[in-house]
Amino acid sequence: MSELLVLIDHSEGEPRKLSLQMLTAATEIAGETGDTVAAVWLGPGASGAADTLGAHGAAKLYHWDSEDAQGYVTLPQVEALEQVFEQSGASTLFFASGNHIKDVAARLAIRIDAGVITDCTGLEVVDGAISATKEVFGGDLVTKARVAEGKKGFFGISPNAFAAEESGGGAPETVALDVSLSESATAAKVTDVEIQTSGDRPDIGEAAIVVAGGRGLGDEKGFELMEQLADAIGAGVGASRAATDAGWYPHRFQIGQTGRTIAPMLYIGSGISGAIQHRAGMQTSQNIVAINKDPEAPIFQIADFGIVGDLYNVVPKLVEELQSRAG
Amino acid sequence: MKVIVPVKRVPDTAGEKKIDADTKTVDRESVESVLCPVNEFAIEEAMRLKENQGAEVTALLMGPESAQPIVRKALSYGLDAGIQITDDAIAGSDALGTAKVIAKALENEEFDLVIFGNQSTDARTCMVPAAVAELLGLPSLTYARYLEVEGEKVVAHREHEEGWDVVESSLPAIVSVVEAINEPRYPSFKGIMAAKSKPLDVKSLADLGGDAGDAGRDAAAATMYEFEPRPPKEAGTIVEDEGDGSAASQLADWLVEKKFV
Numbered sequence: 001m002s003e004l005l006v007l008i009d010h011s012e013g014e015p016r017k018l019s020l021q022m023l024t025a026a027t028e029i030a031g032e033t034g035d036t037v038a039a040v041w042l043g044p045g046a047s048g049a050a051d052t053l054g055a056h057g058a059a060k061l062y063h064w065d066s067e068d069a070q071g072y073v074t075l076p077q078v079e080a081l082e083q084v085f086e087q088s089g090a091s092t093l094f095f096a097s098g099n100h101i102k103d104v105a106a107r108l109a110i111r112i113d114a115g116v117i118t119d120c121t122g123l124e125v126v127d128g129a130i131s132a133t134k135e136v137f138g139g140d141l142v143t144k145a146r147v148a149e150g151k152k153g154f155f156g157i158s159p160n161a162f163a164a165e166e167s168g169g170g171a172p173e174t175v176a177l178d179v180s181l182s183e184s185a186t187a188a189k190v191t192d193v194e195i196q197t198s199g200d201r202p203d204i205g206e207a208a209i210v211v212a213g214g215r216g217l218g219d220e221k222g223f224e225l226m227e228q229l230a231d232a233i234g235a236g237v238g239a240s241r242a243a244t245d246a247g248w249y250p251h252r253f254q255i256g257q258t259g260r261t262i263a264p265m266l267y268i269g270s271g272i273s274g275a276i277q278h279r280a281g282m283q284t285s286q287n288i289v290a291i292n293k294d295p296e297a298p299i300f301q302i303a304d305f306g307i308v309g310d311l312y313n314v315v316p317k318l319v320e321e322l323q324s325r326a327g
Numbered sequence: 328m329k330v331i332v333p334v335k336r337v338p339d340t341a342g343e344k345k346i347d348a349d350t351k352t353v354d355r356e357s358v359e360s361v362l363c364p365v366n367e368f369a370i371e372e373a374m375r376l377k378e379n380q381g382a383e384v385t386a387l388l389m390g391p392e393s394a395q396p397i398v399r400k401a402l403s404y405g406l407d408a409g410i411q412i413t414d415d416a417i418a419g420s421d422a423l424g425t426a427k428v429i430a431k432a433l434e435n436e437e438f439d440l441v442i443f444g445n446q447s448t449d450a451r452t453c454m455v456p457a458a459v460a461e462l463l464g465l466p467s468l469t470y471a472r473y474l475e476v477e478g479e480k481v482v483a484h485r486e487h488e489e490g491w492d493v494v495e496s497s498l499p500a501i502v503s504v505v506e507a508i509n510e511p512r513y514p515s516f517k518g519i520m521a522a523k524s525k526p527l528d529v530k531s532l533a534d535l536g537g538d539a540g541d542a543g544r545d546a547a548a549a550t551m552y553e554f555e556p557r558p559p560k561e562a563g564t565i566v567e568d569e570g571d572g573s574a575a576s577q578l579a580d581w582l583v584e585k586k587f588v
């Protein structure tokens with residue numbers, strides 16, 4: 001029996017949804033393998049989240065309350081996790097398969113000789129070992145992957161691949177970490193953080209519903225319409241590369257092969273053709289709606305509901321319909 | 328200043344991929360290959376350092392002999408020289424194995440800055456740049472949407488979901504760039520002609536003073552053991568709007584039925 005570690009991704013003292021999804025997935029796996037689940041919280045704020053983490057399956061909570069966790073690039077988190085692995089003899093780490101955290105996993109894997117599988121959309125236990133599902137080559141192929149025997153396994157989990165469920169656990173046992181950073185860990189410093197909020201709209205990685213706009217919007221102002229639609233249905237707003245390239249919406253909202261990979265319950269694309277590079281970032285969405293004036297647009301091949309029409313006729317009406325049905 | 332840009336050969340995303348039944352890896356010889364498009368942004372950033380700060384820029388590729396046109400392609404943008412690491416023993420490496428070979432190759436070179444793409448379009452792991460940095464004991468300023476080298480210091484804006492972190496370190500350093508960072512140029516005719524005669528060093532693992540212990544298929548810490556084409560999706564409901572937006576109410580009904588409203 002060993003510990004399955006879940007590295008908690010958090011913002012402003014709250015665990016991100018994906019962290020609770022990872023805890024739920026880890027709890028399920030632990031049920032099969034006889035392991036236990038431990039959460040790892042790096043940076044201030046762990047105590048406020050302990051109950052939530054426990055309720056989602058964490059029996060233990062390792063926490064390092066230092067501002068240094070985010071004050072330098074990547075290595076403080078690597079060194080804290082290295083210590084957790086030493087202390088716990090854990091076999092497995094689940095982490096949020098997002099940009100900066102992937103670096104933590106990569107550097108730690110080199111240090112403690114682990115195998116890493118990123119962007120997992122499914123997990124199962126086969127012959128006592130974890131097997132992960134992931135998509136490669138623009139989502140054309142679905143693969144099963146595993147870590148070599150005898151190595152520690154790191155699994156990067158994609159957002160919304162698992163539901164977050166409470167397992168009825170109580171407050172976790174807490175273990176405070178005391179990390180003394182090496183000199184190299186402080187060599188790259190974070191001097192400033194630029195946060196650009198998108199109001200109350202959810203992040204597209206977490207959102208249950210995502211509204212996306214493309215070149216068919218015609219100009220930057222088209223995104224005002226996308227935001228109206230998003231607010232009428234409680235969605236986040238994303239964009240195709242054609243739209244981010246044109247400067248109509250920031251790059252960090254780009255969905256696709258070289259942007260974010262999303263898997264919401266519902267995706268609504270307007271004026272997006274559905275090029276393979278775009279589909280690579282959204283085709284695992286549970287329900288896909290497309291609004292496009294070209295009946296031949298490839299997005300209709302994967303749409304659950306498609307409207308062939310001008311988005312400037314359809315979307316304003318849709319906003320009205322949604323507002324009247326909701327209110 | 329010396330800059331190295333690691334570049335990868337990838338299958339064209341839009342092309343058809345075949346899986347080799349024996350090795351369970353993508354049969355890379357059967358698909359059309361390209362220089363990883365994300366590397367074009369790294370090359371552009373390196374070219375700007377060459378033009379503005381006199382940097383000397385080398386492309387570095389790990390891959391089979393048949394990948395050589397990709398190194399030449401990288402040179403056609405105006406880079407100075409190429410290095411190709413080719414060895415049967417490294418075929419089938421996973422991301423960390425690839426990082427070990429690249430790190431070994433970098434140990435043999437002098438450099439101030441290594442500029443990666445943040446990811447490759449085929450594997451999309453984003454693992455290689457940070458793993459290389461770890462192996463070399465260097466800072467990893469990855470996902471840069473902005474990069475500036477001032478004397479002995481490098482500043483990067485690391486993009487994330489909510490904006491970016493402004494980070495800095497001394498040189499040498501490892502960086503990776505996202506496509507928001509610049510607009511890559513196209514190779515000029517002159518550049519394409521010049522690329523043919525630029526120095527290109529082909530090296531084996533032995534030349535690097537390494538062995539295959541850490542790389543190659545057998546050493547891979549993570550392996551994909553099963554591939555399936557993505558299952559086709561059932562056809563959905565497609566309605567045509569009459570030009571008055573009336574289809575929107577059908578969509579609203581569907582959204583209610585699916586409990587989204």
Ligand SMILES: Cc1cc2nc3c(=O)[nH]c(=O)nc-3n(C[C@H](O)[C@H](O)[C@H](O)COP(=O)(O)OP(=O)(O)OC[C@H]3O[C@@H](n4cnc5c(N)ncnc54)[C@H](O)[C@@H]3O)c2cc1C
Pocket residue numbers: 213214215216217239240241242243254255256257258259260270271272273274275276277278281291292293294297309310311312364365448
């Ligand atoms: C290396 C690489 C990486 C890439 N990465 C990404 C990525 O991450 N994400 C991404 O999205 N793309 C990516 N692309 C680009 C991708 O190939 C497409 O070019 C892009 O997705 C097209 O965006 P679009 O659908 O908005 O534009 P288009 O393909 O031009 O489609 C616009 C659509 O809008 C429709 N339209 C026009 N006017 C209206 C109207 N009034 N009402 C309704 N419909 C209308 C048109 O019929 C058309 O289908 C990448 C490409 C490369 C080479």
Ligand SMILES: Nc1ncnc2c1ncn2[C@@H]1O[C@H](COP(=O)(O)O)[C@@H](O)[C@H]1O
Pocket residue numbers: 332333334335336363365366387388389390422425429442443444445446447448450451452453454455456
């Ligand atoms: N075989 C390779 N040869 C040279 N560079 C590579 C290779 N594989 C990956 N890279 C570099 O690492 C970056 C990230 O790739 P990845 O970690 O595979 O997503 C790429 O953009 C390249 O710059």
